[in-house]
Amino acid sequence: MAAAWSPMMSGAAVPSSPPPVPLHEPRGEALPWAPRRRPRTGPAVVYGRRRDRAGGFTHVDETVTAVLGWKPRDFTDNPAFWESLLHPHDAPRVRAVLAALPERRRDVQEYRLRHADGTYRWVRDELLLTADSEAARSEIVGAWLDITEIKRAEQTARVLASTARSLLGTLDLERVARRIAQAVQLLLGAEAAAVYRLGPSGELVSLAVWGAAQRVLGGRVVVPAGAGVVGLAVREARVVTTPNLLADPRVTLPPELRERLERAPYRAALALPLTVGGRVIGALAVADRAGRQFDADEIYLARVFAAQAALALDRARIHEESEQRRREAELHAELVGSIVASLDLDTVLARVAAAARELTRSDMAAIVVREPGAGRFTLRHGQGLRGDYVGAARVPGWGLLARVLATGRPARTVDYGRDAELERPDLDLARAEGMVAGLAVPIRRTASVDGAVLVANRSARAFSERDESVLLRLAGHAAVALGNAELFAQERAARAAAEEVASRLEALSRRLVAIQELERRALARELHDEIGQALTALKINLQTLERRPLQRAVPPTARLADSIAIVGRLLQQVRDMSLSLRPAILDDLGLVAAVRWYVDTQARRAGFAARVVADAPDERYPPEVAITCFRVVQEAVTNAIRHARARELTVELARRGDELEVVVRDDGVGFDVGQALARAARGESLGLLGIEERVRLLRGRLEIVSAPGRGTEVRARVPLTPAPGARGERA
Ligand SMILES: Nc1ncnc2c1ncn2[C@@H]1O[C@H](COP(=O)(O)OP(=O)(O)OP(=O)(O)O)[C@@H](O)[C@H]1O
Ligand SMILES: [Mg+2]
Known part of the structure; x- marks a missing residue:
């Protein structure tokens, strides 16, 4: 118990009798509220002292050695000794009471005196000024009663009450956890305290880390299933104490966690499972300097807190889950709205990625989609990624995605780094992104896998069944958006094709009309120039033959031969013309x-x-x-x-x-x-x-x-x- 109580015992504002506040009693948990035993007072130390300014002690009981560790002579030999033991916070108050004693004649006050072991003990000092006609000879007779345990019980009750009150006042999971860690650390006077929540894979995720552990463990720790003192407490479903968590053979620690704990100022630890209705939901841990033993009373106290913590955490979790469902419904509705309102695939996919990240509380989210017409997949959206992979055709670093695209089924990993199925470049990229836990689900339309949605954490915080079903619903929205985009593209292409055919037909018919005109002109020219001329010549020949008896100049055989030749040419021309027509x-x-x-x-x-x-x-x-x-x-x-x-x-x-x-x-x-x-x-x-x-x-x-x-x-x-x-x- 050494040094344990000093931090909280300092300060003068300690009410002499705190009102008894009933604690919220956990139902079904075997934790009686009454402490195992009533707090005791120590033996009284009777003393006598002069009432002059020096106030030297004339007599101090031998019991002082049992109570404060000092010898009677320490007080009687040195008039300033008692003053030097006073707790600095209490000293002015104590001196004021002494100064007022001649008028009041008797008084009772409580204050702290330093024990020979260096700690402070609460004493109740009852003083009486003996009546003597000669004031100089009057003496103070008093008794110190050790009330440290009573003070401790009072303080405990007060902290418990205020913690219980504040736990009832908030539904914020992390705030609840922080209050509990804070109160336990304070009440047990330990170096550090932490509250963990049990994750889906048995890992413990810190909700609050308090005291020296803040420096060592940082904001959030994920303790792998069964590891650490907390893992042991959860596994064995009972309280675990260890004088040195680094040397305890029952405690397994992953190298990285061990390395961090080696820098911690604590070694001794007390860990308890947090249970609700027999179900473990988390763990509470208290840690202090090497060698500290947690006694039965302290363990009892920690159990009371653990019971409180479990109920408050469960309440906060239920609230959080209902909040999450509300938010989920809201986001789904928003997504449906954006699918209806926007034909732009990227707008919808960006929202799906954002919702995936928010609803699974992941550090990053990404969406890959099959390129139309090609077998390849491209990264279309990234959220919270360090690198810029958008548009990357081959998607390295997404080994999980590759698995989902190949099998069409959701895939999960708790540790990318230890996933044997990851290929080398994937592993490098997962490392560069700091990916630890991951979950991916397919985007499916009818039978084909058209893409995948991935979420990943940079910590070992694993993803749950619930995360998977949330992600699958989001992937459903993505599938609808993909289908819409494809239909839209098809329709646009069909319209463009129809327009092209129409304009081509128009040009063609214009050209055909032109050709027709040209052909008619050629035909007219040929009829006029060639056939018309030939027929004219033929007509002249025939007319000459008709007038033959009058004009004998031209022999008839020559005219006939010429006419036959003309008819022959005409025939050829008509044949050519008809041939070229059809x-x-x-x-x-x-x-x-x-x-x-x-x-x-x-x-x-x-x-x-x-x-x-x-x-x-x-x-x-x-x-x-x-x-x-x-x-x-x-x-x-x-x-x-x-x-x-x-x-x-x-x-x-x-x-x-x-x-x-x-x-x-x-x-x-x-x-x-x-x-x-x-x-x-x-x-x-x-x-x-x-x-x-x-x-x-x-x-x-x-x-x-x-x-x-x-x-x-x-x-x-x-x-x-x-x-x-x-x-x-x-x-
Ligand atoms: N076999 C060929 N050898 C050399 N040049 C050619 C040949 N075929 C076409 N050309 C060139 O291409 C041009 C276009 O040919 P096109 O048949 O469209 O027009 P055109 O023969 O000049 O007139 P028309 O409209 O009466 O056919 C020609 O003017 C000619 O210069
Ligand atoms: Mg031509």
Whole structure:
């Protein structure tokens, strides 16, 4: 007990009789409120002293040695000795009483005297001034009664009462814990005290650390399950005391904790489990200098506090849990609101991450999401992270995430550093982030895992089942947001595609009208210039023949031969015209024969070598495919004749799976395709653009490969099962 009571016993403001305050009695806990025994007073020390200014002692009982450790002679030999024992706080009050004694004649007062062992003892001093006619000879007779234990009991009752009152006044878990730690440390006069809460994995998480332990353990300690004196008390469900927690073989300490405790000014410890209705919910620990023994009374006192603490903590926990549920409901509602109000995925995901961190009270939170179309996952949101990984495609350091993405199931770890399944880079990153405990859950839509939500702590504070279910609900919101974002993107893409088709169709129809006009003009010119002229010549010949008997100048045979030649030319021209409008041969003999006939005729006229290679000469293709390919050949061959100055021309027709491929190749001068198309887009030519549009209309592709001096290759691929709505030429 040495030195134990000095801190609280100092100060003069000690009421002589504190009102008895009933303590909140724990129901169901076997803790009788009445102390084991009544506080006792020690034996009385009778003394006599002169009442002159020096106040020297004339007599002191032998019992003084038992009570204060001093000898009677210490007092009688040295007039200043008694004064030197007075507690400095009490001395002025005591002197005032002595000075007033002549008027009052008797008095009783309580104050502290220093024991030979250095501690202070409370004494009750009863003084009486003996009546003597000669004042100088009157004497003070007194008795000191040791009331230290009574004072202690009073003090205990007072602290207990005020603690109980203040515990009832607050629902703040950490404040409750701090008050308890503070009161226990004070009442047991120990170096330190701490209150822990039992975590989901059996670990003890400090709620309050008081006294010297604050310096050593810092703000928050997590003691692994079963470790330390507190772990032992929880495991054995009973009070544990040890004179030296570093040397006690029953006490296991993780190296890091041991290292910290080695710097502590305490070694002796007392630990108790905190129980409510037989269920352990935490632990209370008191620590003091090496060698301190906690006696039965002190242990009893600690148990009373532990019972108080357990109830108050449980009450605070229930309150906190209901608060948490309220907040949870609030956040879920907010999230649903933001999903409805915002189509922006990142807004929603940021809120999910923030809610995850708040509701699980984690140090950090992160969300990864599968990239659309790719198998990769990217970190979309981080909260409380030291590094910036947002947008990182490979997500290192999230070994837990990788596990969740692979299995589609929640995963937890109590210690990243000791998780054997983590890969090396993951481990490094987890270290850099200081991650210790972690929990991750999948973001699922129907069958696929589209991402994951992770929370982690920089301490061993583990995550509970409840955290997991909270996180799963949040992941549900994230999944809805992901689904919405995807639908929105699809809709946007569909709209853009529709707009593109519409504008392309518009341009095409404008171009078709232009082509039609051009063709009509060419037709009109040909009818007027060629056929009109020929018919005019024919008419003149016929008229001449009609007037023949009158004019004999021209022999009739020459006129007839000329007319027949004109009719022959006319026939050829009409045939050419009708062919260019719609080659009947295409319908009669099929694409390959039509192409052969066309290419041969053109090559013969232009005077260069032409070759047609076709792998299936008799095959019949859908009419719209046939006419489109014929037009491609027609335009490419015409271009080769008009622009290429080619010597050789090759046309290939081949079936490639579900497509028909047409290639027209010349060995002419070639051209800059990009420039030619740009000119065509400005309306300077129509040929190549026209065939490109036709091919595209059948969902085919046209490719032109050419460069100045290198010849030209025009390659078209047209699907044989055309898209619905695609129409062939009707002309
Ligand atoms: N086989 C080729 N060899 C060399 N140059 C070519 C060849 N094909 C096309 N070109 C170049 O590309 C340009 C565009 O061709 P396009 O068929 O679009 O127009 P055009 O033949 O000039 O006129 P039209 O509208 O009557 O077809 C041509 O003017 C020509 O310069
Ligand atoms: Mg052309």
